[in-house]
Amino acid sequence: MKLFSIFGNPVTHSRSPLMHNSVFKALNYDACYTRTELQDGTQLRKTFFALGLSGANVTVPHKEEAYKACDEIRGFAKKVGVVNTLINENGKLIGYNTDADGFIYAIEEFKNIKKVLLFGAGGTAKALATRFIQEGMDVTVVNRTQERLLYFQELGCDTYNWDTFTLSHYDLVVNSTSAGLKDSYLPAPKEIVATVLDNSSYVADAIYGKVTPFLQLAKEKNIIYKDGADMLLGQGVLANELFVKGRLKKDDIKYHMQKSFAL
Ligand code: NDP
Numbered sequence: 001m002k003l004f005s006i007f008g009n010p011v012t013h014s015r016s017p018l019m020h021n022s023v024f025k026a027l028n029y030d031a032c033y034t035r036t037e038l039q040d041g042t043q044l045r046k047t048f049f050a051l052g053l054s055g056a057n058v059t060v061p062h063k064e065e066a067y068k069a070c071d072e073i074r075g076f077a078k079k080v081g082v083v084n085t086l087i088n089e090n091g092k093l094i095g096y097n098t099d100a101d102g103f104i105y106a107i108e109e110f111k112n113i114k115k116v117l118l119f120g121a122g123g124t125a126k127a128l129a130t131r132f133i134q135e136g137m138d139v140t141v142v143n144r145t146q147e148r149l150l151y152f153q154e155l156g157c158d159t160y161n162w163d164t165f166t167l168s169h170y171d172l173v174v175n176s177t178s179a180g181l182k183d184s185y186l187p188a189p190k191e192i193v194a195t196v197l198d199n200s201s202y203v204a205d206a207i208y209g210k211v212t213p214f215l216q217l218a219k220e221k222n223i224i225y226k227d228g229a230d231m232l233l234g235q236g237v238l239a240n241e242l243f244v245k246g247r248l249k250k251d252d253i254k255y256h257m258q259k260s261f262a263l
Contacts, residue, residue, distance in 0.1 A: 001031060002030065002031040002032075002054040002055075002243075003031070003032055003033075003051065003052055003053050003054060004020060004031060004032070004035045004053060004054060004055045004057075004243055005016055005033065005034040005035060005036045005051060005053055005056050005057075005064055006032070006033070006034075006035050006036065006056065006058070006059060007036050007038045007044055007048075007056055007057070007058050007059070007066075007208075008035075008046070008059035008061075008062060008193065009017035009035065009037055009038055009039055009058065009060070009061065009062070010037070010060075010181070011038075011078075011210070012033045012035070012037070012058060013077060013181070013182075014035055015037050015046070015208070015209065015232065015244075015260075015261075016033065016035070016057055016059075016232075016236065017033045017034060018233070018260050018263060019233075019236045019240075019260050019261075020236070020240055020243070020257075020258065021032035021033050022256050022260035022263070023248070023252075023253050023256045023257055023260075025231075026175060026252075026259075027248050027252055027256065029254075030082055030226050030242060031054070031110060031243070031245070034177050034213075036051070036056075037232070040060060041061070041062040041064075041065030041066070042056070044062055044065055044069045045069035045093060045178055048069075048086060048093065049088075050087070053086075053088060053212045054087075054088050054243070055085070055086055055087045055088060055239075055242065055243045056085070056086040057085055057200060057239055058084050058085070058086065059084070059085060059187055059205070060122070060123075060124075060178050060181070061122070061123075061162070061178075062120075063082045063083055063084055063123030063124070064081065064082055064123050066082075066083040066086060066095060067081050067082055067083045067095055067100055069083075069086075069093060069095075069255060070083060070086070070093045070094060070095035071092040071094065071236070072073075072092060072093075072094050072095070072219055073094075073095045074094060074095070074098075074190055075096055075195065076096075076097045076100055076101070076130075076131070077097035078125070078196050079130055080097060080100070080126045080127050080130045081253070081258055082097055082099075082124075082126050082127050083095035083096065083097055083122040084096070084097055084098060084099050084123075084127075084239070085097070085098050085100055085238075086240045086244055087243070090221055091201075094143045095168055096225040096239075096242055098184070098190075098234075098236075098238035098239050099100055099115060099123075099124055099127045099128070099231070099240075100127040100128055100130065100131035100233030100237040101131075101234060102164050102229045102230075102231045102232070102233070102235030102236070102237075102238060103127075103131070103204075103206075103234065103235075103240055104131060104135070104234075105108065105173065105230065105231075105233075105234035106204065106226070106228070106230035106233075106234055107204060108230040110171075110172060110201075110202045110224075111177055111258070112171065113137060113139045113171045113172045113202070114138060114171055114262070115137065115140075115168070115169065115170050115171050115172075116132050116138070116139050116140070116170060116171065116172045116173070116174065117131075117139075117140045117141075117142065117168075117170040117173045117174070117196060117200070118139065118142070118170075118174050118176050119142050119173070119174065119175050119176060119187035119188055119193075119214075120126040120128050120142055120143060120175065120176035120177035120178075120179050120187060121143035121148035121149055121151070121152060121159075122148070122176065122177070124176045124206055125141060125143075125152075125176040125177075125258075126151060126152075128174065128176055129141060129155060129157055129242065130155060131231055133155055133156055133157070135139045138158075139152075139156075139158070140156040140158040140159070140160070140168065140170070141157045141158070141159045141160070142159075142160045142161070142162070142187075142188055142192070142196075143159075143160075143161060143177075143245075144161065144177075144188070146161045149161070149244060154242055156184055157210055162188055162192060165188075165192055167195055167196065167199060167252060168199070169199045169200070170199060170200040170201070171200070171201050171202065172194065172200065172201065172202045172203070172204065173197065173200040173202070173203050173204075173205045174203075174205070174206065174207040175187045175203075175204075175206060175207065175214045175215075176206045176211065178207070179212075179213075179214070180205070180208045180210075180212030180213050180214055180215075181207050181212075183185070184213050185213065186213050186217070187214055189220065190217075193214065193217060194217065194221075197217060197218055197221050197223060200223065200257050201223070201224070201227040202223065202224050202225070203215065203218040203223050203224070203226075204225065204227075204228070204231075205225070205227050205228055206228040207227060207228050208227045208229040208231070208232050209227065209229065210227070211227070212227075212234050215227060229261065233254070233257060233258060233261070237250065237254045237257055240253045240257065241253060
């Protein structure tokens, strides 16, 4: 039996074990997916091999550490320096990023997105901003900590911390911070978030399974919003395809993964 896991801290909220195990069970794939709370990201590689894993996902806050842990990086992860999917290929750790494609899938229903504001400058924000720029969008990044904005400046985004923020109009505003995940914080001070929402058409949160304070504010302002469930599905399908190395059909993976959302 092949063993997979998700690494993160916190990780108890993660629906990835349910999603992947539902696919494995329904399609008779001999594998099991667990969760591993990891405090120290530098221990990722050692822990991965000690557990005898065939593959893994990585969530907050270890995605950048996961990049460093790999022997080889493939595809979009190379461009962003952020890894959310690990594959054990003959004892070598191969890193991929499926978050950005997962998010593009999630926002397909939002039309004419040309200008995006991202709250947050962590691993997820890097993946999303890089993909948005690739798609020709105009990207603004707002983060609590100034130092993390350098990557985004070099990418060609407009960047602000909470003190320097200047308002514009946005087609889409995304919370890619972990504010609201385990607490009741907004991704920025309320006066900033409220004025941004007053000047935006659509809102999305990377956090799933709850109405975060950010989404609650969007709801109160009657803005069309969605949580991170479709992003989770999108990145999960792509990760599962990598786990099973082409032995299952993508449509079957998607069908059973989506079904697990109702459990
Ligand atoms: P990181 O740890 O890499 O980055 C966290 C970001 O959140 C940083 O920009 C940090 O700012 C900011 N932040 C944390 N707490 C606060 C706060 N109280 N107020 C304002 N900003 C805050 O995390 P990731 O990028 O990996 O993940 C971010 C979120 O996206 C998580 O909630 C994760 O669960 C979610 N996610 C969901 C996915 C899905 O499939 N739906 C996929 C990937 C991620 P600073 O730099 O100032 O510390």
